[in-house]
Amino acid sequence: xxxxxxxxxxxxxxxxxxxxxxxxxxxxxxxxxxxxxxxxxxxxxxxxxxxxxxxxxxxxxxxxxxxxxxxxxxxxxxxxxxxxxxxxxxxxxxxxxxxxxxxxxxxxxxxxxxxxxxxxxxxxxxxxxxxxxxxxxxxxxxxxxxxxxxxxxxxxxxxxxxxxxxxxxxxxxxxxxxxxxxxxxxxxxxxxxxxxxxxxxxxxxxxxxxxxxxxxxxxxxxxxxxxxxxxxxxxxxxxxxxxxxxxxxxxxxxxxxxxxxxxxxxxxxxxxxxxxxxxxxxxxxxxxxxxxxxxxxxxxxxxxxxxxxxxxxxxxxxxxxxxxxxxxxxxxxxxxxxxxxxxxxxxxxxxxxxxxxxxxxxxxxxxxxxxxxxxxxxxxxxxxxxxxxxxxxxxxxxxxxxxxxxxxxxxxxxxxxxxxxxxxxxxxxxxxxxxxxxxxxxxxxxxxxxx
Amino acid sequence: xxxxxxxxxxxxxxxxxxxxxxxxxxxxxxxxxxxxxxxxxxxxxxxxxxxxxxxxxxxxxxxxxxxxxxxxxxxxxxxxxxxxxxxxxxxxxxxxxxxxxxxxxxxxxxxxxxxxxxxxxxxxxxxxxxxxxxxxxxxxxxxxxxxxxxxxxxxxxxxxxxxxxxxxxxxxxxxxxxxxxxxxxxxxxxxxxxxxxxxxxxxxxxxxxxxxxxxxxxxxxxxxxxxxxxxxxxxxxxxxxxxxxxxxxxxxxxxxxxxxxxxxxxxxxxxxxxxxxxxxxxxxxxxxxxxxxxxxxxxxxxxxxxxxxxxxxxxxxxxxxxxxxxxxxxxxxxx
Numbered sequence: 173x174x175x176x177x178x179x180x181x182x183x184x185x186x187x188x189x190x191x192x193x194x195x196x197x198x199x200x201x202x203x204x205x206x207x208x209x210x211x212x213x214x215x216x217x218x219x220x221x222x223x224x225x226x227x228x229x230x231x232x233x234x235x236x237x238x239x240x241x242x243x244x245x246x247x248x249x250x251x252x253x254x255x256x257x258x259x260x261x262x263x264x265x266x267x268x269x270x271x272x273x274x275x276x277x278x279x280x281x282x283x284x285x286x287x288x289x290x291x292x293x294x295x296x297x298x299x300x301x302x303x304x305x306x307x308x309x310x311x312x313x314x315x316x317x318x319x320x321x322x323x324x325x326x327x328x329x330x331x332x333x334x335x336x337x338x339x340x341x342x343x344x345x346x347x348x349x350x351x352x353x354x355x356x357x358x359x360x361x362x363x364x365x366x367x368x369x370x371x372x373x374x375x376x377x378x379x380x381x382x383x384x385x386x387x388x389x390x391x392x393x394x395x396x397x398x399x400x401x402x403x404x405x406x407x408x409x410x411x412x413x414x415x416x417x418x419x420x421x422x423x424x425x426x427x428x429x430x431x432x433x434x435x436x437x438x439x440x441x442x443x444x445x446x447x448x449x450x451x452x453x454x455x456x457x458x459x460x461x462x463x464x465x466x467x468x469x470x471x472x473x474x475x476x477x478x479x480x481x482x483x484x485x486x487x488x489x490x491x492x493x494x495x496x497x498x499x500x501x502x503x504x505x506x507x508x509x510x511x512x513x514x515x516x517x518x519x520x521x522x523x524x525x526x527x528x529x530x531x532x533x534x535x536x537x538x539x540x541x542x543x544x545x546x547x548x549x550x551x552x553x554x555x556x557x558x559x560x561x562x563x564x565x566x567x568x569x570x571x572x573x574x575x576x577x578x579x580x581x582x583x584x585x586x587x588x589x590x591x592x593x594x595x596x597x598x599x600x601x602x603x604x605x606x607x608x609x610x611x612x613x614x615x616x617x618x619x620x621x622x623x
Numbered sequence: 624x625x626x627x628x629x630x631x632x633x634x635x636x637x638x639x640x641x642x643x644x645x646x647x648x649x650x651x652x653x654x655x656x657x658x659x660x661x662x663x664x665x666x667x668x669x670x671x672x673x674x675x676x677x678x679x680x681x682x683x684x685x686x687x688x689x690x691x692x693x694x695x696x697x698x699x700x701x702x703x704x705x706x707x708x709x710x711x712x713x714x715x716x717x718x719x720x721x722x723x724x725x726x727x728x729x730x731x732x733x734x735x736x737x738x739x740x741x742x743x744x745x746x747x748x749x750x751x752x753x754x755x756x757x758x759x760x761x762x763x764x765x766x767x768x769x770x771x772x773x774x775x776x777x778x779x780x781x782x783x784x785x786x787x788x789x790x791x792x793x794x795x796x797x798x799x800x801x802x803x804x805x806x807x808x809x810x811x812x813x814x815x816x817x818x819x820x821x822x823x824x825x826x827x828x829x830x831x832x833x834x835x836x837x838x839x840x841x842x843x844x845x846x847x848x849x850x851x852x853x854x855x856x857x858x859x860x861x862x863x864x865x866x867x868x869x870x871x872x873x874x875x876x877x878x879x880x881x882x883x884x885x886x887x888x889x890x891x892x893x894x895x896x897x898x899x900x901x902x903x904x905x906x907x908x909x910x911x912x913x914x915x916x917x918x919x920x921x922x923x924x925x926x927x928x929x930x931x932x933x934x935x936x937x938x939x940x941x942x943x944x945x946x947x948x949x950x951x952x953x954x955x956x957x958x
Binding site (some may be wrong): 231232240242243245246248250256258259260261264269271272276277279280282283284287291292296318331337338462493513569570571580587591598601 | 728917
């Protein structure tokens, strides 16, 4: 196998598996802060039980997120040595800052959340929840900054040895590409958080247990899901799309399946790209809409894929489908959340099984939408690893052969299968135990062994 | 000048990692031999539970700093030692999962399994870290651009294994001192007593390693006085550790153990300096901090950002540690 292909498979597999868990932590963290705040403000046991329940779910996500996150930093060096050597002076900066500013914050204060309920004051406990939230969101920002630099390199200079040198850290940290991309990524995670909280609440209501928590979770989750589902489309998705239009027009053409340049370009709602024939099979178009979405003008010209050399095309099918999955699901989220919010407002949601089932079954889809969004961003960036500067084909480690990478890929696959099974098992168990007050001795406990 | 500061910053971060994650690695490695019941193992886990993850961040942060300040060295070492690095990674993952998931199911078999997994992966990690350090100090066969020419098995040479042995003994001793200082009652006492037995082995490994290092190094060490002074500090701290442990003074014992490790690491850094990757004997190649250094401005900016951040980290993590530092007691378990 081609070594670069093996490296890419390993990176995308480990990355996509890893990202499931930061979605969880970034999406759930605000709820932990909210319930802890309510606990402090009202003094009600219910709120601190809710906070404790979500902290446990958060902790499972965090544990798997941390252990699957370390390989990402390692892989830059192990599998992508030429990329690291060439760009480390820039790319290393946000990663160093993430370690020093975000990871410590998250780890140290999560220790307080998990072990400190009886050891610290309620105020410090709430402050720790806020610190964990900040840490997880800051970490997300620094990763997006790193990615934004690979999408649209800024603040660098080419050094004497042809190596990329840092010219302005501020330009890198506040890259024009990073702002909207981050807003889009983080609202995507909040959509997931909202749907998870609402979905688990819906489960309790449908299962006719922990009804008080069920109502709280459904209400809070639906409100958050509605607001964030709207924000993820407008303005964040729209503006992030505008950045892609401005800086990466060939990616835009692949996302939309637009082969021929045209004025008044149509938007393909569905259709299957036939890359060889340069068209879409069985398409459904909305005329002129793509021109409007890209440039705010129904008659604007949009460049199609054929106006670029084929060597500069990203893999069209994957980019196209990932984008359409993301957008299709985004629309579905608005529909589900708006329907549920309407019922909530009419005070009928908790008694409408169909809506509760919809919320329960919607839980996995924000994860799929987020993953699909990253596929658009990263697969759509190909053939570049750093847009316009460095090709992916020239970035892998020169002294690692595909046999080694395939060996470690198999190892990762085995390890992550185990992790996934354990994560699901333990998360389902926490949901089964539920948020209600726990008896001192769990009923499942066996008698103490004789010593 | 800036590359010299960058070298010492990374050395300092790795030392902080060794001192902090070192105690939880060491305590985990010795737990099955030290604890007499599952409840005691639980107490050991509880004493490190709130802190281990924050401790491990020092490694991640040091890695990020190396990436930013010496990208060439980062690329060459990580890809050159592909297999050992990935194995270290898997062990780190396995260990993290073991300690985190152990608490999530109150079942005896579940906990026993993860306790053994936690202990074995921690012990192996210490050994591999020690072997890695040993090879870095001793020097490696390198090609002209600094890529490693040997194989995984060639890394397991006698010198590196000796450093690995000292690492295991030294960090287990550190873990015992931590348990002695942070767990109340018989378990804490037993941990301090065990130091007395392990101590002779640590001393022997230390003396053997010092002799081997003097024998192995050809050519002058640029900052030999620092290496000698640091070794002397290590030896004095080791002596103090024995005395404190024997008098059951757990706090000073833990500090003495920390000073011992810090002395060893400073000596190692002084021996390596100015190399990031030292070539074996007098072979060509190798990467010094001057060859690998990025422009002074980059280093200066990174240093300010990193130091400001680390100052904050040290402030809030010691604040948290103070608030959270109740001695753990061994509880009768319901499992």
